Amino acid sequence: MTLAPFATHWQISRGRLHPEAPSATRSPFARDRDRIIHSGAFRRLRYKTQVFVAPDGDHFRVRLTHSLEVAQIARSLARALNVDEDLTEALALAHDLGHPPFGHSGEDALERVMAPWGGFDHNGHALRIVTKLECRHPGFDGLNLTWETLEGLAKHNGPIFEPGWALAGVDAAWPLDLASHAGLEAQIAAIADxxxxxxxxxxxxxxxxxxxxxxxxxxxxxxxxxxxxxxxxxxxxxxxxxxxxxxxxxxxxxxxxxxxxxxxxxxxxxxxxxxxxxxxxxxxxxxxxxxxxxxxxxxxxxxxxxxxxxxxxxRLRDPSEAVVEGLFAALHADPDLLPGDWAATCPPGEPARARHVGDFVAGMTDRYALKLYEEMLGPSPLPKEMVT
Incomplete structure (x- = not known):
């Protein structure tokens, strides 16, 4: 299918930060989509709050099912407008990767506890995940996504004039023209959400x-x-x-x-x-x-x-925030409590140390956060029926 002239054409993509040989079967944007689907961060969306914390009903949405539904709507819109479906789908699937456990309650809690070190923003954290934290290749950190996918993730809700520290760090490594709008594919992903x-x-x-x-x-x-x-x-x-x-x-x-x-x-x-x-x-x-x-x-x-x-x-908002705040405080006070490589790679100085702990807490699912809290700190502040 020939795309509209105003579409984002993969043939003139600005490429990847770390050059790779092209795929014989997929466009660069299709490869980005597939890397997102195969990432650990995407799998963890299965157990992250959409509205209901650790929902006990099998039919309620969670972050994963919401992301799949957004991708379906976005892909259909992209096809109707004759723009790149693979790029649109990649952005729709990745738009919630940066959400911490317990949805907006968890984000508010992380924003507070990390305020002395630059705060927390789920969109900036999503960029941090795909450029740094997902380490699935021996040659580089992150998923090595194309510039257009990174741009769309950063700016799908519009231009950014004062980026937080996480997004500013990504932009410093590879400028994403933050003051302009993103392409139509990113805008479609945003309205599909x-x-x-x-x-x-x-x-x-x-x-x-x-x-x-x-x-x-x-x-x-x-x-x-x-x-x-x-x-x-x-x-x-x-x-x-x-x-x-x-x-x-x-x-x-x-x-x-x-x-x-x-x-x-x-x-x-x-x-x-x-x-x-x-x-x-x-x-x-x-x-x-x-x-x-x-x-x-x-x-x-x-x-x-x-x-x-x-x-x-x-009624679950304050207890959820207490879980996130308690975990951050305990792990920041004693990074040796972090598991495996997280403890071994924790920087000694600030703000890097606090941000490292914040990365770990933000990556937790609801159920893992509850489990770790009870192991480290005792009974969860959430109602008993939410943690059994």
């Missing part, structure tokens, strides 16, 4: 009993309109749980249709003829229309109040 969690969190919230569909319909006109369309289409279905997946499909379909029309209009407005036109546009190209974005914002507000701040979720 929004589409995925807006819709799938609604599904998970209903499944968890945090709210009923009638409550969402009453509060969010966009959902009400989509629900009306679904119930008209399936008038004989009385089991509402059976209709919720259809509601999710309806909402996602409308978002995708709107996004494609809006993005094509923006591409035409700047007469995009090459990827540099996307990077230099001065604004995001891939996105929803202002009208639909306003409607979707009401859904985000509903989910924030009724799901992310729900008592059943919020």
């Amino acid at each position: 929004d589409i995925a969690y807006d819709n799938h969190d609604l599904d998970d919230g209903i499944r968890a009993g945090l709210f009923e569909i009638d409550e969402v319909v009453a509060a969010v006109p966009f959902v009400a309109d989509c629900w009306a369309a679904v119930t008209r289409r399936w008038p004989g279905i009385s089991a509402r749980r059976r209709l919720v997946p259809e509601l999710v499909r309806e909402q996602m379909g409308r978002m995708v249709t709107d996004l494609l029309a809006t993005t094509r209009g923006r591409l035409a407005a700047i007469d995009a003829q090459r990827v540099e036109d996307i990077r230099g546009a001065g604004h995001t190209i891939a996105g929803l229309s202002a009208a639909l974005q306003s409607e979707v914002q009401l859904l985000k507000t509903f989910l924030r109040e009724r799901m992310y701040r729900a008592p059943a979720v919020a």
Whole structure:
């Protein structure tokens, strides 16, 4: 398939920091995607919180399943817009690699305890993982991804004018033009993330009993309109749980249709003829229309109040943060408690020592963090049913 002229073309990629022979069967961006899939950091997403901490329901999303769902949406959008699917998929699969255990609670805790040494940011940590911490080759640290993949990971949410220490270190080793926008593939991965969690969190919230569909319909006109369309289409279905997946499909379909029309209009407005036109546009190209974005914002507000701040979720926030803070404090005070190579390679001075410990804690899964806390510090502050 011939890509659009404004796509990121692998044939003119800026390459890899450490030169490698080309693959006979895969493009450089396809190799990046495959390296991400085979990384330890990607496998650990299976046991990292999306919304629910260590969920006991087999059907709730975790970071891994969320990343796969984002990749599916992003790949479909890339195909429709005729840009590079492999690069888009790589960025979608990798976008959450830097999240620590316990989701945003864990990130907030790491940000606090590491504040004296530059703090913590999950996006910067994702770049640190793929350029330094994943050591799967004898010749270099990291995954040796292409410049375009690193650029997309760094800037998928827009230009960065004041990078944190982790991203600044990656940029110093290989400048990523942080002050410009990323290519369209990265922008697609970012909006696919929004589409995925807006819709799938609604599904998970209903499944968890945090709210009923009638409550969402009453509060969010966009959902009400989509629900009306679904119930008209399936008038004989009385089991509402059976209709919720259809509601999710309806909402996602409308978002995708709107996004494609809006993005094509923006591409035409700047007469995009090459990827540099996307990077230099001065604004995001891939996105929803202002009208639909306003409607979707009401859904985000509903989910924030009724799901992310729900008592059943919020009650685990402080204990989760206590686990992360306790582990960091203990390991920072005595790095010999770190396992194997982590202890052997711990730098003696600051801030490198604190950042090394932060790297280790950030890489933990929820269940490993709980296990290690109980081994090192005693009973977990999380409710008993969460740690058995």
